[in-house]
Amino acid sequence: GALEGRRWPQLDPECHERLMVFVDFAAPGSREGTVVGAAVTDLGSTVSAAPELRVALAGCGTVGGGVLELLTDLPDVRVTGVAARNIDRARSMAPSRVALTTDPARLLDGDPDVVVETMGGLGAAHELVREALGRGLAVVTANKDLLAEHGPALRELARRHGGWLGTAATCGGGAPMLERARRLGRRHDLTVLRGVVNGTSNWILDRMSEGQDLGAAVAAAQTAGYAEADPTADIAGHDAARKICLLAHAAWGLDLPPARVAVSGLEDIDAKVVIEARHRGRHPRLVASARRVADGVHASVDVRFLPPADPLHGVAGVANRLELRDDKDERWLVDGLGAGRWPTAQAVLADVLAARVRRQSSRTNEEWVTELRRTGS
Numbered sequence: 001g002a003l004e005g006r007r008w009p010q011l012d013p014e015c016h017e018r019l020m021v022f023v024d025f026a027a028p029g030s031r032e033g034t035v036v037g038a039a040v041t042d043l044g045s046t047v048s049a050a051p052e053l054r055v056a057l058a059g060c061g062t063v064g065g066g067v068l069e070l071l072t073d074l075p076d077v078r079v080t081g082v083a084a085r086n087i088d089r090a091r092s093m094a095p096s097r098v099a100l101t102t103d104p105a106r107l108l109d110g111d112p113d114v115v116v117e118t119m120g121g122l123g124a125a126h127e128l129v130r131e132a133l134g135r136g137l138a139v140v141t142a143n144k145d146l147l148a149e150h151g152p153a154l155r156e157l158a159r160r161h162g163g164w165l166g167t168a169a170t171c172g173g174g175a176p177m178l179e180r181a182r183r184l185g186r187r188h189d190l191t192v193l194r195g196v197v198n199g200t201s202n203w204i205l206d207r208m209s210e211g212q213d214l215g216a217a218v219a220a221a222q223t224a225g226y227a228e229a230d231p232t233a234d235i236a237g238h239d240a241a242r243k244i245c246l247l248a249h250a251a252w253g254l255d256l257p258p259a260r261v262a263v264s265g266l267e268d269i270d271a272k273v274v275i276e277a278r279h280r281g282r283h284p285r286l287v288a289s290a291r292r293v294a295d296g297v298h299a300s301v302d303v304r305f306l307p308p309a310d311p312l313h314g315v316a317g318v319a320n321r322l323e324l325r326d327d328k329d330e331r332w333l334v335d336g337l338g339a340g341r342w343p344t345a346q347a348v349l350a351d352v353l354a355a356r357v358r359r360q361s362s363r364t365n366e367e368w369v370t371e372l373r374r375t376g377s
């Protein structure tokens, strides 16, 4: 997550030894809270005043436009360029000194430290991300399709060239699902991930429970800015399938291709069945699940009619919730708004801030090594 840190030793009044208490202060705009007592981020002994962070933004639509607004408000961040299909719209949103282009590849001319990709799709977005990682830059992407299809190769590219790939916005919107799965996966033997991870379909199922038909509910979801431009992936369950693959990677480090997920979506749900279920106190939810098995992961996405005792029953509107279980049947829930401009833009921002911390800490290390060499110690 996006943490900036200071840490200091404290004296324990009960004993005469010095105790080191680690404190990580959450940065402004961070989705992570301040952490006391657990050394989660090694930032080195000092964090110098922040040098300017140069950020290029590809895509200026629902999410990208939100990101631009948040970035523009941040001190020590300079937006070096914005690539947008609709230049006039981007011009009305971007500060005047920002270079605008319709060609995402041109963004690299502005010498950014971080490239934010919110364009979506595979073609130009894939080329830009690949080129930026190949130059050792930090890339923050909200592109689930890209990660689900090319995640392993992109991660390898980042590793080889010293780049960094921030993906918080690809799953759970404002809910830190990937981060939680990654952290818990390091300390626990996770066995099951199970969640409502598509806000649009959840919102639509709520409308259907109230008697609206699928077509009208989809149109309303698009107007509200939840559904993708092409809502097929939301409705048919493919968006949720991509997300469960990304979660499986975070939890277990395994590359699960979306084609291996058994998927069925909302298209075949009878509106009457939805209303009847509601009368029996059951809520329809598009549930994505992944179970660790001896030879890998079994994953599926389908509509379930959940009883009130189920932790996913009460997830309403565009909220998302992920349940994680381990081999001792310990359980965790991660909650948050899963779709829409601001939750997703905040998740992108958290990764941009994480990239800044990463850059500062590596600078600090370099400076430290230089100092050691200079003094010969």
Ligand code: HSE
Residues within 6 Å of the ligand: 170, 171, 172, 173, 197, 198, 199, 200, 201, 226, 227, 228, 234, 239, 338, 339, 340
């Ligand atoms: N269309 C997606 C959803 C957007 O509804 O969950 C966030 O990934």
